[in-house]
Amino acid sequence: MVDSLSSPDADDLDWGLRAAFGPGSGLHEGLTEAGAGGETVTARLGLHPPRLLRDEPDLPDARVHAAPLGARPKRDARYQVLGEIARGGVGVVHKSRDIDLGRDVAMKVLQDTHADDPAMVQRFVEEAQIAGQLQHPGILPVYELGLEDDRTPFFTMKLVKGRTLSALLAERPDPAADRPRMLRTFEGVCQTVAYAHSRGVIHRDLKPSNVMVGAFGEVQVVDWGLAKVLDASGTPGERSRSNPFDTNIATVRTGDDHSGSLVGSVMGTPAYMAPEQARGEIDRVDERADVFALGGMLCEILTGHAPYAGADDPVASAAETRLTPALERLAACGADEELITLTRACLDPRPDERPRHAKAVADRMATHLTSIDERARRMEVAAAEARAKATEERRARRLTVALSCVVIVALLAGIAAWLAAETRRRERIDTATNRVEAQLNEASQRLGEAQVAPLGATDAWVAARSAGAHLQQLLEPAEVSGGARTRAAAFLAELDQADRDRQLIETIEEVVIRGATHQDRVSWVAMEQQLRATFRDYGIDLDTLPRDVVATRIRESPLTRQLADGLELWIATCFALGGAGDAPRPPEELFQWVSVLFEADPEPVRTRVRELLYSEAPTREQVETLVASIDLATLHPRTLSWLASIYFRTGHPAPLFELYGQAVLLHPGDFMLNFDFAFNLEFAERWEEAIRYLLRCTGIRPRSAGVWRALGNAYREIGDLPASRAALERALTLRPDHRPIEVDLAYTRLEQGDIEIATAMLQQAVAAEPDLARAHCFLGLALQRAGRLVEALAELERCHELGGRNPMWREPSEEWMDACRAELEALESTRP
Known part of the structure; x- marks a missing residue:
C-alpha cells in the first residue's frame, strides 16, 4: 500500500510549517508575505516594474479566474x-x-x-x-x-521545430509556385500581428526570417526584441510618472527618460522598413509601420523580392521611399489585382493612406482567400451549366438519338449533384478541421503548463487530460483533414507519454518515501517489491528482461535520470535487506545490476559518483577530490545523498554532515534529502539537530507516517516523552495498520510509566506479528518492570534470538537479558 496521495488539509500544513519554521509560517499566515516579499527579476535589476498590456476584448462566456498566491x-x-x-x-x-x-x-x-x-x-x-x-x-x-x-x-x-518563412520563400522555383500556401501563412502572420496591435504592441521588425512555420503548419511570429508598447492614445510615447496606477500598457522602460527607442534612431530591417521608421521619426512610428512591413512581406511573396531588394543603400532607399522597382515587379507578377492593390496600399509612403492596423490587412486577406474559394465554386457551376447547354443543343440537332441525350443529361445532372455534395462535404471538413485545430492549440497550452508544474500539482495535469479528451471527442465522429488528424494524433500520443512519465516519477517518489522513512524489515520488503512492480508497469520487467535490454531502455528513455535513480534505489534496498539477513537477491547479482547502472546512465558526473560509491575501499581524500571538482548546485538531490553516503565507507564520516548541510541549502524543499540528513544525524546521536530537519519534513509532507514516527523516537531519546507520544500517535493515525509504529508508541508509554497500557499494546503486537523482535524486547522490559521476571526473561530471550538474525541489530538485548537474570537470581536468593 502507499500513503495517501491527497493534498494535506490546511490545518495539517499549518501545523507542520509552524513546527518546522516557527510562528507565522503557516499556510494561511504566510499568504500576505508570499505575495509581498518575493523579489522580481526587474526589481533585482533595478528596472521599473512592468505595466500590463491592454486587456483583451471580453468574450460572451469569458470568466476571470484568480491565480493562487505562491x-x-x-x-x-x-x-x-x-x-x-x-x-x-x-x-x-x-x-x-x-x-x-x-x-x-x-x-x-x-x-x-x-x-x-x-x-x-x-x-x-x-x-x-x-x-x-x-x-x-x-x-x-x-x-x-x-x-x-x-x-x-x-x-x-x-x-519550435520548423523553418522560417524566408527559407520557404527562397526554395521556391518561381514566385508563383506554392502561392496559395504562402498566402495562407501570410494571413496567419497578419492575424498574429493584429492581436498584438489590439494589445497596444507594435513589432517594428516584421520580415520573413522572423516568421516560423512549424512542422505541422503552425505559424508563429518571433523576435519581439524591437517591439514597442504604445500608450493609450495609440502613439509610441512613454507613460507619465505622475500616474503610478495606470496598468493599461506594460514595459520595463516605462517611466525611463532614456528609453531605448530614442528620436533619430533607426530600428528594424531596412528591406521592409517604413519611411518614417527609416528616418528615425520615432513619434510617428505606430501600427502602420508594421502594416508597411506586412506589405513588404506580401511583395516578396508575390514577386520573389523585398521592396528595396538590390538597393546599394537600403536605409536611404527606405527613408526616401524608392519603390519604383518594387511597384514595377508587382505589376508584372501576374497575381490577382486585389493582392496587388492591397500590397500597394500597405507600401504607401504616407502613413495615413495605409490600412490603420494589421487587422484591416488580415480582414482583406481573409476576404480575398474566401473569394478565391467562391470563385472556384462558381467556375464549377458554370462548367456544369455549359455542359448542360451543350447537351440540350445536341439533342435539338439530333432528334433521332433522343434516348442518348436523355442519358447524357442524366449523367450531367449526377455530376452536378456530386459536385454539390462534394462542396458540402468540403465545408463540413473545413468546419471540423478548424474546431480540431483550435482545441489542439488549447490542449498544447495546457500540457505545457502541466509540464512546468511542481511535482504533485495534480490540477494542471487534470486540465491537460481534460483538454486531450475533448480533442479526442472532436476527432472521432467528424470528417477532419488528414494533416489536422495527424497532428492531433501525434499530440495525443505525446500527452499520453507525458502523463505516464509523470505517474512513474510520482510513484517512485511515493514508494521511496513510504518505505525508506520506516527503519523496519516489513517496510523495506514492501519497498523492494513495489519498486519492481513500478518498473514492470512501465514496461521494464526487472525479473524477466535481460539486463542489457534494461540498460538500453533506460538509456533511450527521455527519463534516463529518473529511471536510473529508481533502479539505484531498488539496488540499495536489496543491499539493505541483505544486511538485515533477508536478501532478495545474492550480492553477486546485485553487483551485476550495478554494472547496468553505469551502462544505462553514462552521464559523466553521476558516473564518477557511482564509481567511488561502489568501489571496494574509498578513501577520504578520493571523496574530497571528487567533491571539490563538482559544482554541487548542478546535482540532483538524490545524487547529493549518494555522494554524502560515501563518507561513511571511508571511516571518516564527519565531512558528511557539512556536505548534507550544503545540499539542503540548495534544495530546502526536497523531502528525502532532509530526511536522509536527519537519519544520519540520528545515527550520530545528534538528536536535537535531527529533530530540526524532521520538523522541516513534516512541513513538506505532513501526512507521511514515517517522518512522524522518526520524530517521535527522536523526542524519546532526548527525554521529551509528551512530544514523543504526540508524534507517534499522529503516525499511528496516518497508518494504523503498521505494527512497528504501535510498538514504538508502546515503548514511549512504558517510559512514561504506563506499564499496564504498554504491556497490553505490546502483547497485542506480538500476537499479530510473532517475529517482530522489538515488540518482544519492549514487552520483556514491561514485564520486568511489572515484576513478572520469568515471563520477562522469556520475551527477552526471544527478542535476542530474532534480533541476532539481523547483522544490523542495535538494541542491547543481551544486556537486558543479563539484567533480568541478575534480578531473578537476587530474588531467588532471598527466599528461605
Missing part, C-alpha cells in the same frame, strides 16, 4: 545548454534541456557585451515581458524569466 519559482540550475541555435545583435538563443522535466526549450540569453548596458538589459527584459503577456497561438509562449548567477537575464520559450 512563491516565485527558482531555477536551481535546472537548465542544461545543448547548443546554440541562433545569435543576434542583442541575444543568443540556445537549445536547452529542462533537467527537472526532461523537456527541450529555447533559452535566450543577453550577450555578455551588453550585460552592463542598462538600455540593452531593459530591451531584453521587455521582449520577454511583451511575449509573456501576448497569449496567442501565433506567439511563442514564454515559460520563465530569470537571472544567471552573474545577474545576466535570460528567458525560456517553447522550442
